[in-house]
Amino acid sequence: MSETKHKSPYAVEVRGLSRSFGPRKILADVSFQLKHGEILTIMGGSGCGKSTLLRHIIGSLKPDSGEIYIDGTETTKLDDEEFSKVRKRFGMLFQTGALFNSMTVGENVALPILESSDVAPHIADLVVKLKLELVGLTGFENLKPAQISGGMKKRVAMARALALDPDLLFCDEPTSGLDPVMTSVIDTLTVDLTRKLGMSAIVVTHDMTSAFRIATQMVFLFEGRVVATGTPEEIKANPNPILQQFINGYADGPIPLKLSKDDYLKRLLQS
Ligand SMILES: Nc1ncnc2c1ncn2[C@@H]1O[C@H](COP(=O)(O)OP(=O)(O)OP(=O)(O)O)[C@@H](O)[C@H]1O
Ligand SMILES: [Mg+2]
Structure with a gap:
């Protein structure tokens, strides 16, 4: 990957991002940078705003204030058409995996290819084969998600995220619900593919082993x-x-072990 390909030293830069839902401030003055070729993990407890932050970066949510630069282009004020050009550079692996159960593995991976361009079906088939090979699932095209394991589903979701040859890979909890061996397989894939394909990646996780295995940079939210x-x-x-x-x-420390139902509701309603 040549350095001249990039407009900015940063693949992603977030500056002073804030967002509230109703009276609740979910993101408060968040800033960080991801250099090209690096893997940045966003860490923190459940509900601290990790997925919300990622959804802002991929443009599904707009901030109340602050800026997001994707390779130097400020994206928060782009209209849908302009943003769709930037979005073509992203691959996204969602927290819930989000495979379509009625479709085969191959059809799931082909989806972004067929949606984004007029590629002939036989070319799309070829790309699907290549992407499945990248994640070690050669020959699994015709199975349905219900016929494969949780770890394999995550790898299919990874193949789908890579379908359009992205510069930037975003993963939300790619190893949640997996055993330690499968977690390690996904982590190795993330690191290998990021390097091999010249991508930069942001991975949201609360799995510390996984984070310390893959990250070159870390952001911790509370x-x-x-x-x-x-x-x-x-x-x-x-x-x-x-x-x-x-x-x-540790069970003891500044992170509350458990909120009472009243505290939880109070926090939810900020009353
Ligand atoms: N669209 C929304 N409307 C209102 N509140 C929301 C919305 N999206 C997220 N939230 C709230 O924002 C907070 C942060 O949610 P988020 O999903 O970003 O957490 P998270 O850090 O990803 O948690 P987890 O580790 O459990 O996935 C939660 O309290 C959630 O209820
Ligand atoms: Mg989340």
Whole structure:
């Protein structure tokens, strides 16, 4: 991948991003950068705003304030048509996998190819074969999602995310619900494919083993705010008690173990 291909040193740059849903502030002044070729993990507890942040970066949500640059292009104010050009550079693996159960594995992977261009079906078939080979699922085209394991489904979702040869790969919890071996398979794939295909990646995860295995940069969120950014070594050495509690899985610390139903509702309604 030649450096001159890029407009900016950063594949993604987020500046001062804030977003509320009703009275609840979900993202508060979030800033970070992802350099080309790197894998950045967004970490933090359930409900801290990770998926919401990712949905802003891929343009499904608009912020109240702040900017998002994709290789130097500010995207938050682009209209749908302009954004669709930027979106062509993305591959996205959603938190729920989101495979269509009525379609075969091959049809699922072909979907973005057929949706985005006038590719002849036999060319799309060829691309599907290549993408399935990349994730180690050669020959699985004709099975339905119900006939394959959870780990295989994630790999099909990965093949689909790679269908349009993206520069940028976004994954939301790619290893959730997988056993440690399958988690390791997905992690290895993420690192290998990012390198081999010259991509940059943002991976949302609360799996610490996985995060420390794949990340070159980390962003840690707590209640919608960035509490730390840095390399895995810097994050490990960071004395912030929120971070240390999360990394080490301590029950005692600043992260509340459990909210009462009343506290939860109060927080939800901000009353
Ligand atoms: N469209 C929406 N409308 C209202 N509230 C929302 C919306 N989307 C997300 N939220 C709220 O924003 C908060 C953050 O949600 P988000 O899905 O980003 O969390 P997360 O960090 O990805 O959690 P998890 O690790 O469980 O996936 C949650 O409290 C959620 O209820
Ligand atoms: Mg999420």
